[in-house]
Amino acid sequence: MTLGAIAPTTSGTSLSNMGLQDFMKILLTQLTYQDPLKPMDNKEFMAQMAQFTALEQSQRLNDRVQQLIENQAALQSVSLIGRSVEISTGSGKATGTVSALSFQGAGPLLTLNVAGGGTLRDVGLDRILSVR
Numbered sequence: 001m002t003l004g005a006i007a008p009t010t011s012g013t014s015l016s017n018m019g020l021q022d023f024m025k026i027l028l029t030q031l032t033y034q035d036p037l038k039p040m041d042n043k044e045f046m047a048q049m050a051q052f053t054a055l056e057q058s059q060r061l062n063d064r065v066q067q068l069i070e071n072q073a074a075l076q077s078v079s080l081i082g083r084s085v086e087i088s089t090g091s092g093k094a095t096g097t098v099s100a101l102s103f104q105g106a107g108p109l110l111t112l113n114v115a116g117g118g119t120l121r122d123v124g125l126d127r128i129l130s131v132r
Contacts, residue, residue, distance in 0.1 A: 023052050044050040070107065077108035077125060078102055085112065087123055096120060 027048070080098045081106075087094055096112030100123075103109075112120040 013023075020052075020056070030041060073107050074103065077110065080110065080128075080131065085110075085128050086130045087112070087120070087127045087132075088129055089120075093129065094120065 036076060079103065081101060082098065084097050087096075094112070094114055096114035098110050099113045099119075100111035101108055102113075104109070106124075108125060109121075110123040110125070112123055114120055
């Protein structure tokens, strides 16, 4: 069984980081500097509010999917305890038995007991090549 890396993708658009306060500032600025003889159309205003609501819901959905991915990675890593895994190292490959698991930072980290009595700590799931 081979496991692939589970890593979130990052979005390069600054629009995805826009919050409610930012939107309100833009809207207030737009209303402050609008031409009094040509006020903002109600339809346009409602369309902007609908777009912002859709953006906010999309951000919430992304947050929930990210939580789901993190939970799935944790569940996968728990099932590895006591199993033999092959990992990539800076100098090649190593095989060992998963003896412990920690949840720190970006994701679960494994501790492996390797042949010869050595221990490899803080092995990320992305370094696993195969599970036996």
